[in-house]
Amino acid sequence: xxxxxxxxxxxxxxxxxxxxxxxxxxxxxxxxxxxxxxxxxxxxxxxxxxxxxxxxxxxxxxxxxxxxxxxxxxxxxxxxxxxxxxxxxxxxxxxxxxxxxxxxxxxxxxxxxxxxxxxxxxxxxxxxxxxxxxxxxxxxxxxxxxxxxxxxxxxxxxxxxxxxxxxxxxxxxxxxxxxxxxxxxxxxxxxxxxxxxxxxxxxxxxxxxxxxxxxxxxxxxxxxxxxxxxxxxxxxxxxxxxxxxxxxxxxxxxxxxxxxxxxxxxxxxxxxxxxxxxxxxxxxxxxxxxxxxxxxxxxxxxxxxxxxxxxxxx
Amino acid sequence: xxxxxxxxxxxxxxxxxxxxxxxxxxxxxxxxxxxxxxxxxxxxxxxxxxxxxxxxxxxxxxxxxxxxxxxxxxxxxxxxxxxxxxxxxxxxxxxxxxxxxxxxxxxxxxxxxxxxxxxxxxxxxxxxxxxxxxxxxxxxxxxxxxxxxxxxxxxxxxxxxxxxxxxxxxxxxxxxxxxxxxxxxxxxxxxxxxxxxxxxxxxxxxxxxxxxxxxxxxxxxxxxxxxxxxxxxxxxxxxxxxxxxxxxxxxxxxx
Numbered sequence: 001x002x003x004x005x006x007x008x009x010x011x012x013x014x015x016x017x018x019x020x021x022x023x024x025x026x027x028x029x030x031x032x033x034x035x036x037x038x039x040x041x042x043x044x045x046x047x048x049x050x051x052x053x054x055x056x057x058x059x060x061x062x063x064x065x066x067x068x069x070x071x072x073x074x075x076x077x078x079x080x081x082x083x084x085x086x087x088x089x090x091x092x093x094x095x096x097x098x099x100x101x102x103x104x105x106x107x108x109x110x111x112x113x114x115x116x117x118x119x120x121x122x123x124x125x126x127x128x129x130x131x132x133x134x135x136x137x138x139x140x141x142x143x144x145x146x147x148x149x150x151x152x153x154x155x156x157x158x159x160x161x162x163x164x165x166x167x168x169x170x171x172x173x174x175x176x177x178x179x180x181x182x183x184x185x186x187x188x189x190x191x192x193x194x195x196x197x198x199x200x201x202x203x204x205x206x207x208x209x210x211x212x213x214x215x216x217x218x219x220x221x222x223x224x225x226x227x228x229x230x231x232x233x234x235x236x237x238x239x240x241x242x243x244x245x246x247x248x249x250x251x252x253x254x255x256x257x258x259x260x261x262x263x264x265x266x267x268x269x270x271x272x273x274x275x276x277x278x279x280x281x282x283x284x285x286x287x288x289x290x291x292x293x294x295x296x297x298x299x300x301x302x303x304x305x306x307x308x309x310x311x312x313x314x
Numbered sequence: 315x316x317x318x319x320x321x322x323x324x325x326x327x328x329x330x331x332x333x334x335x336x337x338x339x340x341x342x343x344x345x346x347x348x349x350x351x352x353x354x355x356x357x358x359x360x361x362x363x364x365x366x367x368x369x370x371x372x373x374x375x376x377x378x379x380x381x382x383x384x385x386x387x388x389x390x391x392x393x394x395x396x397x398x399x400x401x402x403x404x405x406x407x408x409x410x411x412x413x414x415x416x417x418x419x420x421x422x423x424x425x426x427x428x429x430x431x432x433x434x435x436x437x438x439x440x441x442x443x444x445x446x447x448x449x450x451x452x453x454x455x456x457x458x459x460x461x462x463x464x465x466x467x468x469x470x471x472x473x474x475x476x477x478x479x480x481x482x483x484x485x486x487x488x489x490x491x492x493x494x495x496x497x498x499x500x501x502x503x504x505x506x507x508x509x510x511x512x513x514x515x516x517x518x519x520x521x522x523x524x525x526x527x528x529x530x531x532x533x534x535x536x537x538x539x540x541x542x543x544x545x546x547x548x549x550x551x552x553x554x555x556x557x558x559x560x561x562x563x564x565x566x567x568x569x
Contacts, residue, residue, distance in 0.1 A: 020472075020525035020526065020527070021469065021471075021473045021475075021476060021512075021525075022445075022469070022472065022473065022480070022507070022510075022512065022525055022527055022528075023507070023525065023526075023527035023532070023535075023558075024505070024527070024535045024537055024554075024558055025462075025465045025466065025469055025537065025554035025556060026462070026465050026538070026553060026554025026555045026556050027554075027555055027556075028555070028556055028557065028558055028561070029538075029555060029556070029557045029561055029563060064495075087464055087467075090467050091455055091458075091463040091464065091467050092455075093452050093455065127492070127493055128493045128495050130493065130498075130500045130538070130540050130553070130555070131493035131494055131495040131498040131500040132493075132495040132496070132498060133498065133540070134495075134497070134499065134500070134540040134541065134542045134552050134553065135496035135497035135498030135542060135543075136498070138460065
């Protein structure tokens with residue numbers, strides 16, 4: 001059976017005239033494969049300075065949902081639009097006036113009742129979003145104050161905000177920068193971290209809102225060397241410590257063996273910035289931190305050095 | 315309360331739902347014919363305009379409902395095929411003399427997945443049938459709903475309004491069921507229409523200015539069909555999406 005949504009959409013979507021007939025059908029995908037949330041058929045508004053960077057792969061538990069839409073009068077007016085009628089008869093070549101009136105009747109029957117039509121929406125960035133949305137009904141009538149099965153919840157709105165929340169990829173700074181040496185402390189810090197909090201708000205205007213905030217808390221370093229070949233100093237704070245001559249070496253790696261036997265003759269150091277997430281805690285929701293990782297090749301040479309106590313600051 | 319749905323087959327009505335137009339006293343011969351044409355291989359029935367290559371055909375539709383007059387039970391099409399596809403195979407469907415669609419069926423589809431894929435492939439073939447018949451054959455509308463019905467109708471009308479038809483061959487390959495959630499599923503397929511030529515419907519000759527989609531790289535693209543299983547057990551395309559060159563997903567269709 002064909003769903004109601006056809007007419008729901010017909011009043012809102014205009015099929016662009018084609019210069020040449022033929023070719024692919026339907027809307028084209030955009031080149032946006034890094035976002036955690038791409039809302040389709042939704043009234044949810046995403047905002048905040050945590051949007052726009054690369055997603056960390058967080059996935060909402062259910063990538064489709066119903067959300068509140070038009071009241072009975074507005075929906076009926078949309079369905080009685082002339083373009084809806086025309087398309088209805090185009091796509092139902094056997095349809096009669098009686099059939100169309102019966103189709104419209106289901107909207108007329110709701111006029112005067114308190115409630116809303118809830119319509120399906122989905123996250124197109126989720127690999128299962130489209131199939132999930134396709135399995136939903138075209139629209140469901142919900143009396144005032146109610147929520148239909150599958151209706152979006154506050155928890156799911158928080159999940160969407162979390163899925164949309166991104167942080168900048170860390171820019172690794174090293175000292176020495178180009179090449180390190182056995183036993184020489186390699187300082188690590190992040191450059192251009194900018195503000196250390198990022199927020200995203202997901203809101204259904206006039207209905208509910210959810211804000212999550214990530215705060216840069218620490219840096220985690222992996223030397224990229226086999227066990228026993230490096231010592232990691234992890235007292236890094238949120239962004240590590242830029243090299244200071246004579247300063248204490250607290251954040252970085254001291255390589256103990258040269259990298260000449262490694263692929264490409266380098267160790268691949270990875271640095272992860274960890275951003276714990278707050279928001280939703282007051283209503284019982286908690287999220288794992290956002291993490292962003294970058295890597296640097298570190299060639300380590302075999303220069304012999306003499307290390308004395310207190311002299312490991314260069 | 316769930317809003318009513320309008321389908322095109324002779325379907326059972328449920329409380330709160332509206333049947334399709336055909337069911338309100340008009341679910342007769344035409345409905346069966348439409349369903350048969352759409353459900354059973356886009357008109358490619360055994361011995362009728364079909365040719366297979368590759369391994370012995372492991373997929374056997376349940377008979378030519380259109381000619382036999384058997385009840386059009388949509389759930390009995392692919393779902394009743396004797397066993398899942400164990401090996402890939404190729405099928406060539408004749409849309410009309412002079413135009414074919416070749417379909418490379420993947421291995422490993424179970425009966426339900428076959429039905430999902432067929433909803434797409436049948437719709438694709440049926441749309442070309444509508445084009446070459448200049449809209450007379452409207453069977454393609456039985457396999458689509460919602461936005462997909464508008465897209466398909468507009469697509470066909472684009473040819474008809476310009477008195478244009480088509481000849482040649484189109485290919486569907488790398489077909490897969492990308493996702494299944496409840497009643498919904500996403501079917502992805504690569505399409506190569508570099509072998510299609512747009513013709514003047516009256517003269518039958520290729521038009522001088524062939525559209526861009528008949529030439530590489532635009533001729534090769536990814537077509538996505540979101541299909542939904544209705545209360546009658548049949549899958550219909552609810553939404554089409556696509557990726558065209560130079561989108562990465564379209565590039566992945568090059569071979």
